[in-house]
Amino acid sequence: xxxxxxxxxxxxxxxxxxxxxxxxxxxxxxxxxxxxxxxxxxxxxxxxxxxxxxxxxxxxxxxxxxxxxxxxxxxxxxxxxxxxxxxxxxxxxxxxxxxxxxxxxxxxxxxxxxxxxxxxxxxxxxxxxxxxxxx
Numbered sequence: 735x736x737x738x739x740x741x742x743x744x745x746x747x748x749x750x751x752x753x754x755x756x757x758x759x760x761x762x763x764x765x766x767x768x769x770x771x772x773x774x775x776x777x778x779x780x781x782x783x784x785x786x787x788x789x790x791x792x793x794x795x796x797x798x799x800x801x802x803x804x805x806x807x808x809x810x811x812x813x814x815x816x817x818x819x820x821x822x823x824x825x826x827x828x829x830x831x832x833x834x835x836x837x838x839x840x841x842x843x844x845x846x847x848x849x850x851x852x853x854x855x856x857x858x859x860x861x862x863x864x865x866x867x868x869x
Contacts, residue, residue, distance in 0.1 A: 740778040749784050752804070753811050 741749065746768075747757045758777070760766040767783035770776065 738781075740780050741784050743777045743779070746777075746779040746784045750787055753808050755811055756804075756808065 743754055743757060746766075747754045750757065750766075752760075757766065757779075761768045761777055761779070766779065766787065768777050768779040771778055
């Protein structure tokens, strides 16, 4: 199996210890060498470009003001992404609650309809509510 001579965006971001967003900025400005795959549109970062950056970066003991600034920037990005995810989860919970309420109302209406049609429930199999299938 042939080995690749490039990293994906997420692999390079992990190796360079930067967020994918920050790496994208660096790729788009040409600060880091890379190219977009014409078919998939995904970034390919040559291994030598990422490896050179890693070897050129100062060690953690010699953290500079710039690296602290980058860490603070990365932390702000992560906090922003966390906020986005938190809002998204809230929206999904709200949608799930609406589905559950609708299914309860439909189930109650079906029960009333069956009771009015002779009092015996139908022998047909009812569909399990989506909320229970997901659990």
